Every structure is written in C-alpha cells, then in structure tokens.
Amino acid sequence: MxxxxxxxxDTLSSTFERELKVNIYNGTERVLEGERFESWQLDADLGAKVCTSGSGVLVHESVMGESLSPVGTKGLLSPFRARIxxxxxxxDGDFEESISLGMFRATGVPATSDTLVEFQGEEVVSASRVGIRFESLDEDTRRWGFRSPEQSPAGASAFGEIRRLTGMPVEQTVPDVPMPTIKVWEARKGSRLDAVLELGRILGGSAVVNSRGAWIIVPDAVGDPVATLRLGELGTVLDVADEIDTEEVYNEVVGAFEDANGNPIRAVAEVTSGDLAVTGNYGRNTQYYSSDLVKTQEQAQTAVQALLDISTGSQVYDVQIQCHVNPLVEIGDVVKLEGWxxxxxxxxxxxxxxxxAYMNVTIRVHRELS
Known part of the structure; x- marks a missing residue:
C-alpha cells in the first residue's frame, strides 16, 4: 500500500479533485518535474510476469524553443534512458496531497509531435507532445539474462537470492526461508525473472515490485484489510458469489520428487473426513505436484499437505468492481469494499x-469450504 x-x-471517502503529472529521470537525476500527462492509463496485474504497464502523452510547453521529441538514444524522453x-x-478545498504511483521504465515512444510558431522570423517549438509506454521495474530483471547457467550459493536464503539476482531493494514481507537445495538457474530469455517468481513461490506467495521500487512477496494467505474502496453512485460490482465451481477443489494431492541422488520420493495428502473426504459423496479430485527444490521425504510431505490445505480451505472467485479512484492501494493489498x-x-x-474519476479493480475473494 x-x-x-x-x-x-478521509478525503478519499468524499468528493475530491485529482490531477496527474509526471517526473522524468535519467539515471538518478530528475531532469523534468511536474510535466502534464494526458490520456494516461496504468494497469497492474498480480498474475502477470511484469506486473504493471502504462501509457500516456507528456505535454511540454517549451521555454527556449526546445523540442522534447527524442531521436533514437538522444533526448530526455528517449526510452533508452528515461524513467517516469x-x-x-x-x-479538496484548501487540502492538497500528492502520491507517487511508482517509478517505471520507459519502454517505447509510439508517437511525437511538435507545435511550431514563428518568432522573430524563425519557426521555433512552442510545445512537444510525446507518447510514452512504460513498465514496472521488474522489466529490468526480465531483460537481464544469465550469460551461462548460474548456481545459487550454498546456504543461500530465498530473500538473499532475490537480492543477488536482481540487485534491487527488497522488503521482507514474509519470513525468510533457506533454499532447500542448491539451484541451477538456466540461461534463457526471461530466466532471471522466472527465478525470482519461483523464489516467491518458495516463500509462500507472489513476487512483485511495489510502488517504492522494491521486491516484495504478496503472501497467499489473506490477512486483514489495509484499505477501504468506496463504490459510490456510479460504481458497479460484477459479483459471482453465487457461482460454485468444484474443478479446482482438490481433496487429494500426489507429489513426485527426487532426492539429491536422483532417487524417487513419493508423498500423498488426502482429506479423510467431512464433506470433502475422499471416501464421501464428492469422490476423489486429484492434483499432482513436483518441484526440484524438494529433496527429502519430510519436505515432500510438507509440500503436498500445504497444497491440500489451500485447496480445501476455501474456493476463490474474482469480483470485478468499478469504484472511486484510490491512489493508496496497489496490487496485493487486502481491501474491503464499502457501499455494497x-x-x-x-x-x-x-x-x-x-x-x-473511477478505477476498475478485481478482488479475489475466498469462500470458506471447511
């Protein structure tokens, strides 16, 4: 958040005005501040590899007849150097507060245009309009490949390995765990980001970059809400709470693994009582799981039991909502909806x-099954 x-x-729970501007950085230097930004869009998805993308048109009023339209690698807004x-x-009245929505990597400039005026017999630029596409900073990790297969250090922890692989700040949002075995990361396109996402799963959640530019783990477990969204008069809710889908409610998990010497390890977890018992009316619904990070029988049993607990603990469904803009919330936050x-x-x-004035969000809600 x-x-x-x-x-x-308090202001976000009433009527308010809003305005978005952008700052531009080249490296650590802020080269433009408070530039107008029009026709903008910012989309974040917890399930995407690169979690956030956006676009908009920067409008710059020239001071000395300068153009901000980039040419190749040159120019303050060149996607080869710009951060946005x-x-x-x-x-609201006398109250005003600004919220940074995050730092992003410029990845493209789809179109530019300059407005020309005549000044002292010459044509000069009075304004530049520059379209910008941008991605969250996990795009840096996605682009940075391994030169050759790379092995995790002996004794590494999961958070320590995320720090080593990304070279970025890390906020420890869940307990750290030791790497269960030495892992070899393959040299292929996007494999560094894939490694970080796998480490997130080891830590019991999803690895994402937050608005402060730090890697965090969004835990699978849902805690208490940290913010409230306001529906409002024009808000909408597409609620599928009455839908029941049993396809992914597994009551048996079968795991197949190998120990450090390549010997097979098998582990099974099943529901033995209640409405979801494998011997009951529901029957068996089997899920299979394997991981090269599991190397002992104890780790194998823990892994399949954890998957079973997630499956039988609740059924998840997504609720699509259009609500008033709240710039404080970001993907991964647990929120409460007001006005429904x-x-x-x-x-x-x-x-x-x-x-x-409205934003569209998808909330994943859990329905308790046991």
Missing amino acids: RHGSNQLS EPVLTVR KRPLIGRLRRVSMSDS
Missing part, C-alpha cells in the same frame, strides 16, 4: 487507473 496522511484517507514517475495529486449489499473483503489482483 502506498503511504498517505490520515487526512488524505506518475504523481497523482488529490485536492454485503461485506466484501479480498486481495487486489488487478487495478486499472486512468484519467477517469
């Missing part, structure tokens, strides 16, 4: 913001 004042949280920070300002016919709490899987 992004940080904001208590007064901002969208900043959303909320206003019944309480609704779940984890934000998708967030789509634009220059609209």
Whole structure:
C-alpha cells in the first residue's frame, strides 16, 4: 500500500479533485518535474510476469524553443534512458496531497509531435507532445539474462537470492526461508525473472515490485484489510458469489520428487473426513505436484499437505468492481469494499487507473469450504 496522511484517507471517502503529472529521470537525476500527462492509463496485474504497464502523452510547453521529441538514444524522453514517475495529486478545498504511483521504465515512444510558431522570423517549438509506454521495474530483471547457467550459493536464503539476482531493494514481507537445495538457474530469455517468481513461490506467495521500487512477496494467505474502496453512485460490482465451481477443489494431492541422488520420493495428502473426504459423496479430485527444490521425504510431505490445505480451505472467485479512484492501494493489498449489499473483503489482483474519476479493480475473494 502506498503511504498517505490520515487526512488524505478521509478525503478519499468524499468528493475530491485529482490531477496527474509526471517526473522524468535519467539515471538518478530528475531532469523534468511536474510535466502534464494526458490520456494516461496504468494497469497492474498480480498474475502477470511484469506486473504493471502504462501509457500516456507528456505535454511540454517549451521555454527556449526546445523540442522534447527524442531521436533514437538522444533526448530526455528517449526510452533508452528515461524513467517516469506518475504523481497523482488529490485536492479538496484548501487540502492538497500528492502520491507517487511508482517509478517505471520507459519502454517505447509510439508517437511525437511538435507545435511550431514563428518568432522573430524563425519557426521555433512552442510545445512537444510525446507518447510514452512504460513498465514496472521488474522489466529490468526480465531483460537481464544469465550469460551461462548460474548456481545459487550454498546456504543461500530465498530473500538473499532475490537480492543477488536482481540487485534491487527488497522488503521482507514474509519470513525468510533457506533454499532447500542448491539451484541451477538456466540461461534463457526471461530466466532471471522466472527465478525470482519461483523464489516467491518458495516463500509462500507472489513476487512483485511495489510502488517504492522494491521486491516484495504478496503472501497467499489473506490477512486483514489495509484499505477501504468506496463504490459510490456510479460504481458497479460484477459479483459471482453465487457461482460454485468444484474443478479446482482438490481433496487429494500426489507429489513426485527426487532426492539429491536422483532417487524417487513419493508423498500423498488426502482429506479423510467431512464433506470433502475422499471416501464421501464428492469422490476423489486429484492434483499432482513436483518441484526440484524438494529433496527429502519430510519436505515432500510438507509440500503436498500445504497444497491440500489451500485447496480445501476455501474456493476463490474474482469480483470485478468499478469504484472511486484510490491512489493508496496497489496490487496485493487486502481491501474491503464499502457501499455494497454485503461485506466484501479480498486481495487486489488487478487495478486499472486512468484519467477517469473511477478505477476498475478485481478482488479475489475466498469462500470458506471447511
């Protein structure tokens, strides 16, 4: 969750004005500040490899007749060098507060145009309009490949390996765990990012880059809500709470693994009592699992039991919501919806913001089964 004042949280529950501008960085130097940004879109998806992407048009009013249209690697807005920070300002009367939506890597400039005017007999640029596409900083990790297969250090922990692989800040949001075995990361396109995502699963969640530019693990377990979304008069909820789907409710998990010497390890976990018992009316619904990080019988049994507990603990379904913009929330946050016919709490899987007063979100809700 992004940080904001208590007064901002109160303001977001009422009517307010908003404005988005952007800062541009080349390396660590801020080269442009508070530039107008139009026709913008910011889409985040917890299930995507690169979790956030966006686009918009930067509008720059020239001071000395300069053009901001980049040419190849040259120019402050060249995607070969630019980083972009969208900043959303909320206003209500005398109150004003700005929230950084994060730092992003510019990945493309689809179109540019300069407005020319005549000044002292010469044509000069009065304004530049530059379209920009951008991605969250996990794109840096995706592009950075291994030169050859690379082995994790002996005794490494999962968070330590994420730090080593990415060279980026890491916020430890769940307990660290030792690597269960030395792991070899393959040299192929995107394998460094794939390695980080696998480490997230070892830590019991999903690895993403947050708005502060740090890797975090969004845990699988849903905790208490950290924010409230407001539905409002024009808000909509596409609620599938009445839908029941048994396809992914497994009551038996079968695991197949190998120890350090290549000998097979087998492990099974099953439900033996209640409505989901394998001997009951539901019958058996089997899930299979394997991982080269499991090397002992104890690890194997723990792994299949954990998967069984997740499957039988609840059924998940996604609720699509259009609600008032809240710049404090980001994917992975557990939120509560206000203004709906019944309480609704779940984890934000998708967030789509634009220059609209409303944003579209997808909340993954759990229905208890046992």
